[in-house]
Amino acid sequence: MKINPDKCVACGNCTYVCPMGAIYIDPAIHRAAINRNECVECYACFNGLSQEHLNPVFVRTVRKIFQMARVRFDPEPDVCPTAAFEPEELAWPRVVRRAFSDPRVPHESTGVHGRGTEEVKTNDVSGRVKAGEAGFTIEFGRPGVGVWFRDIQKMCHALARAGVAFEKKNPVTSLMTDVATGTIREDILGEKVLSAIVEIKVPAERAEEVIRLVREMEKEIDTVVALGVGARCDENGDENTIAPVLEKLGYKLERAKTNIGLGRITNAAAPRAPEKSEESVSAK
Amino acid sequence: MTNTLHRFGPAESFRDDYVVFAIASKGRNDEGALDKLRGFLELAVRFNPVNLGDAIHGGALRPSKEMNPAAHWKRDAAPDFEAVIRGLDAPTTVAAVFDNRVAAEDFVTALKDADLGLSINISTSIDGAEQCCFAAGIQRHSVGYSLGFEGDTSKLPDANVMLLSTMCGHGMVSHGLAKKMIDWVKEGRRTPEQAAGCLTRFCSCGVFNPSRAARVLRQAARGEPQ
Numbered sequence: 001m002k003i004n005p006d007k008c009v010a011c012g013n014c015t016y017v018c019p020m021g022a023i024y025i026d027p028a029i030h031r032a033a034i035n036r037n038e039c040v041e042c043y044a045c046f047n048g049l050s051q052e053h054l055n056p057v058f059v060r061t062v063r064k065i066f067q068m069a070r071v072r073f074d075p076e077p078d079v080c081p082t083a084a085f086e087p088e089e090l091a092w093p094r095v096v097r098r099a100f101s102d103p104r105v106p107h108e109s110t111g112v113h114g115r116g117t118e119e120v121k122t123n124d125v126s127g128r129v130k131a132g133e134a135g136f137t138i139e140f141g142r143p144g145v146g147v148w149f150r151d152i153q154k155m156c157h158a159l160a161r162a163g164v165a166f167e168k169k170n171p172v173t174s175l176m177t178d179v180a181t182g183t184i185r186e187d188i189l190g191e192k193v194l195s196a197i198v199e200i201k202v203p204a205e206r207a208e209e210v211i212r213l214v215r216e217m218e219k220e221i222d223t224v225v226a227l228g229v230g231a232r233c234d235e236n237g238d239e240n241t242i243a244p245v246l247e248k249l250g251y252k253l254e255r256a257k258t259n260i261g262l263g264r265i266t267n268a269a270a271p272r273a274p275e276k277s278e279e280s281v282s283a284k
Numbered sequence: 285m286t287n288t289l290h291r292f293g294p295a296e297s298f299r300d301d302y303v304v305f306a307i308a309s310k311g312r313n314d315e316g317a318l319d320k321l322r323g324f325l326e327l328a329v330r331f332n333p334v335n336l337g338d339a340i341h342g343g344a345l346r347p348s349k350e351m352n353p354a355a356h357w358k359r360d361a362a363p364d365f366e367a368v369i370r371g372l373d374a375p376t377t378v379a380a381v382f383d384n385r386v387a388a389e390d391f392v393t394a395l396k397d398a399d400l401g402l403s404i405n406i407s408t409s410i411d412g413a414e415q416c417c418f419a420a421g422i423q424r425h426s427v428g429y430s431l432g433f434e435g436d437t438s439k440l441p442d443a444n445v446m447l448l449s450t451m452c453g454h455g456m457v458s459h460g461l462a463k464k465m466i467d468w469v470k471e472g473r474r475t476p477e478q479a480a481g482c483l484t485r486f487c488s489c490g491v492f493n494p495s496r497a498a499r500v501l502r503q504a505a506r507g508e509p510q
Contacts, residue, residue, distance in 0.1 A: 016460040017486065044456045048486035050347040050355075074473060075356050077464060078347065078482045103287070103454035103488045104340060121377075122309035122403045123426040137428070139290070143449050144459045145439045194455050211431075218435040225435040226290040230428040237414075237423030251431050254295040257288060258413035261425030262396060263403035266313040 001039060001046060005031045007084035009059045013077055014045050014085070019144050019194060032084070040146055040194045041090060042101035050076070051083040093188045096149075100171065100193035107171040118169075119199065120230035124263040128167075134207040134242050135199070135230035138214060141223050142195035149175075150189040151221040152196055156182030158217045159200060164210065167199035204231075207245045228257075287339075287453030288379075288407035288491050289430045292446040295409035297510055301451075301496045302388035302416070303407040304328070305379035306400065313401055317375040320400040325369045327398060328380035331391040335363065335381040337490010341371045345484045345494070361481040368490065383495035385412060389419035396420050407491075444504040448497055452487040461486070469505040476501040 003014075003023075008031040015023045015032065022038035023045065025031070059081050066073050075081070090098055099105055119137055120129050129135035138155065141147030152172060159166070160182030166173045177185045202210055207229065218225050231242040246253060288303045306324040308317035321338070328336055337343035344363030348355075372378065382388045388406070395404055406413040410427070417424055433440060440446060441459045448462035449455075465479035474482070480497035503510055 016464045017458050018460070019455050019458040021458070021460060042456065044458065044486060047488065048347055048456060050351040050485070051349050052351045052353055054353065076359060076482070077461070077468070078485055079351060079356075083349075101455075103456070118307070118309060120426040120428045121305075121307050121405050122312070124403050125309045125312045129426060135428075137289075142290070142453070142455045143292075143433075143440070143446070144455060145436075215434065221435065223435055224433050224437055224439060226433050227431040228289050228428050229431065230426060232426050233424045235423070237417060237425075239424070239427050242429070246429060246431065251429075253410055253429055254293075254432075255289070255291060255298060255408070255430045256410045256413065257405050257407045257428040257430075258410075258417070258424050259403060259405050259426040259428075260392065260413075260417055260420075260422050262400070262422070263309070264313060264401040266401050267311060267315045270312045 001034060001041060001043065002086045002088050003032050003034060004084045004086050005029060007056050007082040008032050009056055009063060009082055011063070011081060013079060014049060017045055017048055017078065019044050020146055038192065040101040040192055041094065041098035042194045043087070043098070046085040046087060047104065049078055049080045049085070052079060052081045053083050054081045056082045093191050096188050096191050097193055100196050119228070120259055121257065122263060123230065123232065123259050124261045125265050129201060129230045129232055131232045131234070132204050132241065133201055133232070134204050135201045136210060137228040137230070138198045138200070139226040139228070140196050141193065142226060145223050146192050146194055147196060147223040148190070148192050149184055151223060152198065153182065153184045153189060154221055155214070155217050156184065156198060158213060159198070162210070162213055164200045164202055167201065170197070170199045172196050172198050204241045207242055208249060211249055287489060289428060290433070290450060290453060292443070292450040293510065295411060297447065298409040298412060300383040300499060301408055301493050302382040302385065302412060303379055303491050304382070304388060304391055304404065305377055305407070305491070306402040306404050307377045308375050308402055314375050317402065318372065320402050321375060321378045322369060322372050323398065323400060324378055324395070324402065325372065325380070327394055328391060329365050331382065331387045331394070333380040334383045334493060334495040335484065335490050336365050336368045337379055338368065338372050339377040339489040340374060341368070342488050343484060343490025343492060344368050345481055347485045361478065377489065379489065379491045381491060381493050383493065385415060389416050392416045392422070393420040396422055444500065444510070447500045447510060448483060451492045451497060453491065454488055456486045456488050457483050457492065466501060466504045469501045476505070
């Protein structure tokens, strides 16, 4: 993303809306500028701000007069008055930032918008997480912190050493050069994204071990982690396999995403019962 | 996309926050899904949602690329549900947000009767979702628990900001803007509803809850516990 200095009037509205806090008013040029190292190309500035198309010279003059008179104009806070943001053509590897940060861009590896994952949201038709299994989503960087791929790789290496299976249809897995070791391609390790999700699946009896491992690795990475655990309910709609493990580990279960089982396989050529080997790729 | 899973707050804080969404699975039930997804949205409107949206085009309150300067004095803050329904042009995740359990229960019951064949999920407190299922006579199929935020949590802002910013699970509502809106409501520069509308426009998939946001802003400005 670029800010056109000929258009920018340094109103400062955009400095608040950047999820990474990467936009600032540069005192040397009296214009808004972007810290490209911290920018994750999420397009929140371009997509989220409403745009006026006012004359920049006129706006700067009015602002200057108001400042001299110590008068505060109170404009809407989510507006760029001169439409100064201009998307740029992103080359590899920087384009990875946008793929993982702008939710309106679908991941090529999965075709899914957002973080590119289906998790247990479609479990009623995918059968991805079966009874007696725990499906983990390990999300890095959200909210508002971001994550470097080199940190994601640290977690992936640890998980691979533990012999867990990475979800095959997952954007992070698609960027691994070696799924057996959890190694991510080297040319993107220096890229920062707003958020990324690693998905794994283990037998329920390994859930505690995985959570302890993730907690241990969290100490070695420079961001926040949001952990989600998906489980299949029994025929009564109860889930008594994973919840007790989580409560034993000290988690107070407050919120969940609940798949209510109304989905059906309707595509003519769809697989009726997906094979386990199609869903995940094991490290061992 | 765990875009609604990790909303910050205790279960009680989701008393006015029920996100119901529909998704087709690629290769399994995505053929002909567009009409079914549109049917989901049309059905939702009957139960007075506070937001509605799809993951490509956004929610019912959107930023304008051609804003009239007069909007600084009189901004249209009414959600446009019809625009969401009209704009849906490709299979994606669609969502409806309700600020009370009765509406969510009634909608889930109607979805069961509509039998769209799409995967339907409820994202709220665990008890809240169970009550919706019970009211509709549905057994839960699967559950995805949120275990909250871990790691270097020293990088996270205070609870009031988190309550607001995590309502856009794609992270498009920045901590900075959430804090600014709390301050503006505190200063009387904007009403809680106006500030909530400003935050809502940044959500790129329509799951932000402006009703809950207005409550959070009002209580935060007064220094009341949430």
